[in-house]
Structures are given as structure tokens and as C-alpha cells.
Amino acid sequence: MSEPMTQHYREILLGVGENPAREGLLDTPKRAAKAMQFLCNGYQKTLAEIVNGALFESDNDEMVIVKEIELYSLCEHHLLPFIGKAHVAYIPTGKVLGLSKVARIVDMYARRLQIQENLTRQIADAIQQVTGAAGVAVVIEAQHMCMMMRGVEKQNSQMLTSVMLGAFRESQNTRSEFLQLIGRK
Missing domain, CATH: 1.10.286.10 (GTP cyclohydrolase I, N-terminal domain)
Structure with a gap:
């Protein structure tokens, strides 16, 4: 310390x-x-260390979703927590990522001073980089203590952010399937 x-x-x-x-x-x-x-221990971690070779051959080319990954981060503007969950999906192209690695990637970026918009993008880009997926989708829903405890003091506000890459951006059907599967129609 x-x-x-x-x-x-x-x-x-x-x-x-x-x-x-x-x-x-x-x-x-x-x-x-x-x-x-x-x-803030995410600063001491790298994507390569997190993944640690846990990429496995697979002929699956259907959507893989890990939903409701709890996350805890600190707003870089006020150093107050924001707490929520991430929903992460990708469409494999020959390789799948070890299940726990998706959650570890979320944690690595969440455990840094952040804004939710950037966190969502960082997770999506990392999953894309590691897997070479045909598409990646990330949705984060979180409550921000800087909105709840100070400033406007809105207790029931929730922020949703999304990043859609590849097939999720290009195909309305793919995006809709993902949103329906995570309960966001």
C-alpha cells in the first residue's frame, strides 16, 4: 500500500x-x-494476461451471450461508484473464448477510473480483438452514485450504453435477437 x-x-x-x-x-x-x-486494480492487468490462452477451437458460428455480469466502477469525474451489469455477445469465427474470461475482461476495464460510454467500447473492442468475431455486442446498464448522492439526486435513474460491432451493427435481425435475448426488446 x-x-x-x-x-x-x-x-x-x-x-x-x-x-x-x-x-x-x-x-x-x-x-x-x-x-x-x-x-482500480484494472490498471495492473493486461488483456493478454486475462485471456491467458483460453481461446478454443470451435465450429460454432451462432451467437454466444454472457449476460448480467455484475460490474463495479468509479466515475472518473467524481470518484464515486457506478454499479450495474454488462451483457456481452459475440459471433465466433472458429474460436470461442473461455466463459470466465468474458467476465474478467469486464472487470479489468471496470476496475479503472471510467465513464460508462468508454467502458462499453473498451469491452467490445477487447472481445473483438481477442476472438476475431464476426460481430460483438455490449450493453451496460448502471446506476451512478454521482447522479444519486449529489447533483440532481435522482434515485431511480439508470444509464444504458451499447456498442455494436460487425454483424450486430450491420444486421438489424442480429441486433434484435441479441436485445431480445438479454430482455431489452
Whole structure:
């Protein structure tokens, strides 16, 4: 854990009018620094490490969907969480990706300071790069604490983003099938 980061959290506590020497806050700067390192551990990972060779020969050329992958990220504008789920689909062209690798790719990019729009694109591009798929689709639905806890304070707002590549972009039928299968008509 980073001592400079711990010191910065101590300064933040002082900045909001707290006493970092108070019993309940004695270890808070250290815990907060450790939590931030965990929440941003996607910076220490690479796509090659995540995939780790888990690409398998397959003659399947039908849509593969992994839906409702929970994700936790931090808004790069306010450092507040956004929480939701990703739905990822691809159409294989000779190779399929190990199932857990799809979720790990989502996590790697989510565990960075983000905006949801970029996160959606990064996941889609990574799946395309790794699989060489005929098409990739990613939909993310998330609630943003920066909308709920501050600013406009809208408790029931939800943001949806999508990226459609290849066959999902070119074919309305393919896109519609994907959206129907994930429950988004």
C-alpha cells in the first residue's frame, strides 16, 4: 500500500473537517488507500494476461451471450461508484473464448477510473480483438452514485450504453435477437 496515498487520505479527512486522530478514523486513511488500490486494480492487468490462452477451437458460428455480469466502477469525474451489469455477445469465427474470461475482461476495464460510454467500447473492442468475431455486442446498464448522492439526486435513474460491432451493427435481425435475448426488446 502506498504511504503517499495514505497521507493524501489523511489530508482529505482534515479537509472535510474531521480529526484523523479520532479513534474511529485512526486506520481510515490506510484502509481507504487499500480500497482505492483494489477498486482500480484494472490498471495492473493486461488483456493478454486475462485471456491467458483460453481461446478454443470451435465450429460454432451462432451467437454466444454472457449476460448480467455484475460490474463495479468509479466515475472518473467524481470518484464515486457506478454499479450495474454488462451483457456481452459475440459471433465466433472458429474460436470461442473461455466463459470466465468474458467476465474478467469486464472487470479489468471496470476496475479503472471510467465513464460508462468508454467502458462499453473498451469491452467490445477487447472481445473483438481477442476472438476475431464476426460481430460483438455490449450493453451496460448502471446506476451512478454521482447522479444519486449529489447533483440532481435522482434515485431511480439508470444509464444504458451499447456498442455494436460487425454483424450486430450491420444486421438489424442480429441486433434484435441479441436485445431480445438479454430482455431489452
